[in-house]
Amino acid sequence: MRDLPCFHDAPWSSGSAPALIQGERSCSYDQLHASIEAREILLRRSGVLPGQVLMAPDAPAWDLVLTQHALARIGAVLFPVREGSDPSVLDALIAQAGVEWRWDASAKRPLPTGKRNPDAETVDASLAFLIKTSGSTGSPKIAMLTQTNVLASALNANAVLELGAGDLWLACLRPSHVGGLSIAYRCALAGATLLLHDGFVAERVAGDLERLAVTHVSLVPPMLARLLELGCRPPASLRVLMIGGQALSLSLAQRALDAGWPLYVSYGMTETGSQIATKGPLCGRIEETSVVGCPMPDLDLDLGRCDTRSARLRMRGPVVMAGYANPERRPGDGLDEGWFETADLACLSPEGELRILGRADDVLVIGGTNVSRARVENALASVPGIGDVLIVDLPDPVWGHRLIAVHSGDLALSELDAWCGDHLSGPERPRAFMRLASLPLLDSGKVDRAAIVAQVRMAASRQPFPAGGD
Incomplete structure (x- = not known):
């Protein structure tokens, strides 16, 4: 394993090259460094110490970038949360992680x-940020990422x-979200320009893709x-469209490739x-x-080849x-x-690439x-007109489970049911839609x-939905 320095000790770009853009606002790397220094002074004078945690809203994104880099210089820890989150939710997160500080966006302090x-400075000075897991299948947890984690991830990406x-x-x-x-860490290390949006609005993303020479998204x-529904086309400047966060269906991937998007599939998680x-x-x-490429260097995997049991x-x-x-x-x-066990089943292909086979549950x-x-x-997902689709299982006293297909398209129920009968085995067929x-x-x-799942239940x-099985 490489002996990596802390993120805030790594060399950054400087000079007049553009660092941040958001709307009509922009700044150079020299201007960014000056703004970060001013934010660092404010935080230190307020009493923020190395190892302590500051919770901050994720919008405006420009302000969060200044805070995350200023905290890195101090050796303090960022905990970004959704802007406008329910106060009771935030209070629970503060208690869960022992957060010492909270950013007041209106007062800018x-x-x-x-x-x-009291042990934060000695125990936690290596931490860079805390971040809540998505909680898509259960109660969210908060991962603690270190300066070394941040630097290793950014250099690899x-x-x-x-x-x-x-x-x-x-x-x-x-x-x-991670x-x-x-x-922001990747761009700072590479000297690239960070084009900020406060969340995803398809029309605005499409507009900036058309207006600016975007290389990565x-x-x-x-x-x-x-974006595909809007008819958005990739600009000639775009070299990387990276997709992650959840499984990418074959049909959606093929639609993107047919439209000319430079598609990269990725696999990762908050905990990494x-x-x-x-x-x-x-x-x-x-x-x-399902094949998502070779694992990054210096990562030990406890995993077998795909010709053995996953x-x-x-x-x-x-x-x-x-x-x-x-x-604490x-x-x-x-x-x-030191080993982290994911909820995903996986194996290594003969070429040494990681294949994700789905969740263990x-x-x-x-x-x-x-x-x-x-x-x-x-x-x-390959059925024309089905839209987005998710399979939910309900208990069945005879068959064990029965599958319910939840979808957003306007495909007629009779056509969808007929397609399932022709293309899926009996146990795989959804019993209701x-x-x-x-x-x-x-x-x-x-x-x-x-x-x-809650809506289906x-x-x-x-x-009750009809019982499953053939």
Whole structure:
């Protein structure tokens, strides 16, 4: 494993090259350094110490960039949260992580929360940020990422995506999620320009893609689908469209490739500071999107080859978190002697590439047959007119489970049912369908599986869906 310095000790760009752009506002790297220094002085004078945590809203994104870099200089810790979040939710997060400071956006200064961690400076000075997991399938946790995690992740991403001085990264993922927050660190190290958006608005993203020489952009699949619906075309300057956050369906990937988008698929998570594997650019006709590239260097994987039995992906290395947050910010929670076990089944291809096979809790036994929800979802996603689709399982006293297909398209129920009968095995066939105008999304832009499951269960409690099985 490389002996990496802290992120704030790594060399940055300087000079008159553009560093930030948001709307009509812009600044050079020299101007950015001056603004960060002013923010650092403000934080220090307010009493923020190394190792202490500052919670800050993720919008305006420009302000958060200044805060995250100023905190890195101090050795203090950033905890970005969704702007406008319910105060009771924020209070619970403050208690969960022992947060000492909270950014007052109106007064432009930090305010103490009343929490005090006397051991913060000695225990937590290596931390860079805390970030809440998406909670798409359960209660969210808070990952503690260190300065070494941040630097290792940024250096790897910049190498794989060939990000350098003169490049322009359009950042529309919310920085309260790791995929959005990490872009500012990457651009600072590479000397690239960071084009900021306060969240994803498809029309604004399409407008900036047409107006500016964007070279890199990160999206989650529902965002890509929205741009394709608008008829947005990739600019000639674009070299990388990186997709992550959730599984990418084969049909959506092929639509993007057919429209000329330079598609890179990636795999990662909050607990690893963003992606650990990236593959691209994809081209031509593709047969799968589950292979996500070679794992990053210096990452140890406890994983077998794809010709053997698949298993939960376990890893350790310079990008793996210090642990889940607790009031004492004690490291190690959620780790086993440094190893982090994911909820995903995976294997290594003969070429050494990582193949993600779905979540470990994704495989259901229906009538004695193993059925993968992810496989059924991917199959249904190829049906013209189905829109977004998610498979939910309900208990069945005879078959074990029955599948409900939740979708957003206007395809006739009879046509969808007939397609399932022709293309899916008996245990894989959905036994009922629920159409929503649109599938609910999390702040990160990913599909909110927990909300959809709750809707299905509520509907089933009012009027049970038909029993499954053939």
